[in-house]
Amino acid sequence: AKSESAPPRPRVTILATGGTIAGAGASAADSATYQAAKVPVEQLLAGVPQLADLAEVRGEQVFQLASESFGNEQLLALGRRVADLAENPEVDGIVITHGTDTLEETAYFLTLVERTNKPIVVVGSMRPGTALSADGALNLYNAVAVAGNPQARGKGVLVTLNDEIHSGRDVAKALNIKTEAFKSPWGPLGMVVEGKSYWFRLPAKRHTLDSEFDIRRIDSLPRIDIAYAYGNLDDTAYRAFAQAGAKAIVHAGTGNGSVAAPLVPALRVLREEGLQIIRSSRADQGGFVLRNAEQPDDRYDWVVAHDLNPQKARILAMVALTRTQDSKELQRIFWEY
Numbered sequence: 001a002k003s004e005s006a007p008p009r010p011r012v013t014i015l016a017t018g019g020t021i022a023g024a025g026a027s028a029a030d031s032a033t034y035q036a037a038k039v040p041v042e043q044l045l046a047g048v049p050q051l052a053d054l055a056e057v058r059g060e061q062v063f064q065l066a067s068e069s070f071g072n073e074q075l076l077a078l079g080r081r082v083a084d085l086a087e088n089p090e091v092d093g094i095v096i097t098h099g100t101d102t103l104e105e106t107a108y109f110l111t112l113v114e115r116t117n118k119p120i121v122v123v124g125s126m127r128p129g130t131a132l133s134a135d136g137a138l139n140l141y142n143a144v145a146v147a148g149n150p151q152a153r154g155k156g157v158l159v160t161l162n163d164e165i166h167s168g169r170d171v172a173k174a175l176n177i178k179t180e181a182f183k184s185p186w187g188p189l190g191m192v193v194e195g196k197s198y199w200f201r202l203p204a205k206r207h208t209l210d211s212e213f214d215i216r217r218i219d220s221l222p223r224i225d226i227a228y229a230y231g232n233l234d235d236t237a238y239r240a241f242a243q244a245g246a247k248a249i250v251h252a253g254t255g256n257g258s259v260a261a262p263l264v265p266a267l268r269v270l271r272e273e274g275l276q277i278i279r280s281s282r283a284d285q286g287g288f289v290l291r292n293a294e295q296p297d298d299r300y301d302w303v304v305a306h307d308l309n310p311q312k313a314r315i316l317a318m319v320a321l322t323r324t325q326d327s328k329e330l331q332r333i334f335w336e337y
């Protein structure tokens with residue numbers, strides 16, 4: 001018998017929500033044609049026995065969904081479950097398996113509302129587990145490695161795919177089909193290779209323990225819609241969203257979040273009626289919208305999303321509007337998170 005016992009393994013809980021990482025195709029050649037959200041969490045974990053070398057893992061099936069079907073109820077339910085686990089002294093880290101389509105929205109939501117410095121890692125895959133060169137098993141292995149690593153504490157919600165560690169705030173699905181689908185405009189935070197993490201950057205924006213938001217204080221999220229800008233645009237979608245009860249509209253604007261001249265009067269009226277107007281950019285991977293550039297935001301009382309893409313701007317605005325209706329406060333929040 002060994003005289004020394006092995007060091008205790010970190011305890012990592014895996015919350016499974018569906019996606020391609022839980023997908024199954026008819027044949028191994030089906031890398032893009034398959035059904036997402038099929039494989040239960042126990043089977044996912046059993047498929048990667050090497051997880052036991054990294055951590056004491058346990059799995060929980062939270063949903064079984066393709067992530068494009070996530071609604072605000074799912075965000076709130078998942079957020080509350082993560083908070084329960086974060087408060088549990090027997091949990092050292094949390095991994096969330098997730099479809100990749102809206103993974104960036106969930107990761108940003110959690111980074112805003114989870115008041116913990118325990119590692120929270122969101123992970124997905126681009127190919128189902130049944131495919132040749134499936135990427136899910138290694139992505140999951142890397143996610144558990146990061147979630148069990150004390151160095152991952154206090155860095156906000158993280159995302160691991162393709163051997164990279166990204167900030168959940170920055171990362172977005174920039175490509176489909178390809179396994180290098182996730183990009184951060186300001187670069188990844190690090191790499192995870194063979195279960196070892198290598199860090200190069202830290203997030204500069206407020207998150208988790210340093211956030212003023214708390215999932216425990218959020219009962220519901222307001223309706224916020226995104227209107228996509230293009231040539232020949234009119235105000236139909238904006239008015240319809242307002243009619244449907246939107247509290248804010250994120251304008252996914254061209255370039256610097258520019259607004260077509262014929263649309264400006266309609267957006268000014270909507271603002272006067274109480275909706276927040278948030279200018280973002282449809283330029284993915286580097287949209288950067290500044291106040292009073294392109295449009296006089298001070299005069300119109302509009303808000304700019306700065307570097308957040310439209311879908312992340314929607315998440316931040318939903319969370320912010322649970323605390324304030326003041327456009328100046330909303331703008332402050334957009335600078336700080």
Ligand SMILES: NC(=O)CC[C@H](N)C(=O)O
Binds near residue numbers: 018019020067124127
């Ligand atoms: N690669 C994926 O995970 C995409 C599958 C599915 N559309 C989802 O987001 O859940």
